[in-house]
Amino acid sequence: TEPRRPVIAGNWKMNCLLDAGLDLAQAVEDGAGGRDCEIVICPPHVLLHPVNVALEDNLLGLGAQDCHVAEKGAHTGDVSAAMLADAGCGYVIVGHSERRVDHGESDDLVRAKAESVFAQELVAIICIGETEAERDDGRTEAVLAKQLDGSVPAGSNAANTIIAYEPVWAIGTGKTPTADEAQNVHSFIRRYLAEKLGDDIASGMRILYGGSMKPSNAAELLAQADIDGGLIGGASLNAGDFHGIVECLP
Ligand code: PEP
DSSP states (O other): OOOOOOOOOOOOOOOOOOOHHHHHHHHHTTTTTSSSSSEEOOHHHHHHHHHHOOOSSSEEEESSOOBBEEEEEEEEOOOOOOHHTTTTTTTEEEEHHHHHHOOOOHHHHHHHHHHHHHTTEEEEEEEEEEHHHHEEEEEEEHHHHHHEEEEHTTTTOTTEEEEEOOOOOTTSSOOOOOOHHHHHHHHHHHHHHHHOOOOOHHHOOEEEEEEEHHHHHHHHHHHSSTEEEEEESGGGGGGHHHHHHHHHHO
16 A cells, blocks of 8 residues: 655644735745645635735645535535635645534534535545543543544545544643554544445545644654644644644654
């Protein structure tokens, strides 16, 4: 099987006004290019098109943080995957824990969003992860299995889907699992995907770790056999930190 190409994706969340966003995107692009990996930035929706216009070197992938399930229609305030493709996106994050919690998104909805991403021939970055209470109860694998069953479409494959394992308790907290713990969970996810989608697809699918990744802890995490990159929140808002993580790829 082909080696999995690493992905380092920055989730800017609801940060950056236009000037700051253009500066950050440019700084990320200026530092990119030296490595065989995909570097993706996911600015807020309103910055996608201007960032896409401003970046000329084609070294970065552009991703959105969410989409609606429908292609168009009476959905005030929502943005479709078709619009995101039109704005220049190649990727869409779906099912981030902040969407699952703040907007009550269910696994079924996340799956439908991923399907709408596939329909535009974009890549869905599907997020899963257990809460601290679920972890303390020893339910991590059961929770992830349910999320994978519910959120990952039957049509997922290694080209259209990236899984992001983001333990909720590690997001924005400065806490991370040990590299061993993270590897064990990633290995579980890959085995579960193999049962669901088949060995070939599972062995080619990128599984990213997300949650308080930064230059000082990234090397150990990214060295693990089943960790194929990172989804980075806070540290993606500083180009030096973000590239510091890219530099940690083995
Ligand atoms: C995220 O929310 O996707 C994330 C990983 O955030 P942070 O890196 O800030 O923990």
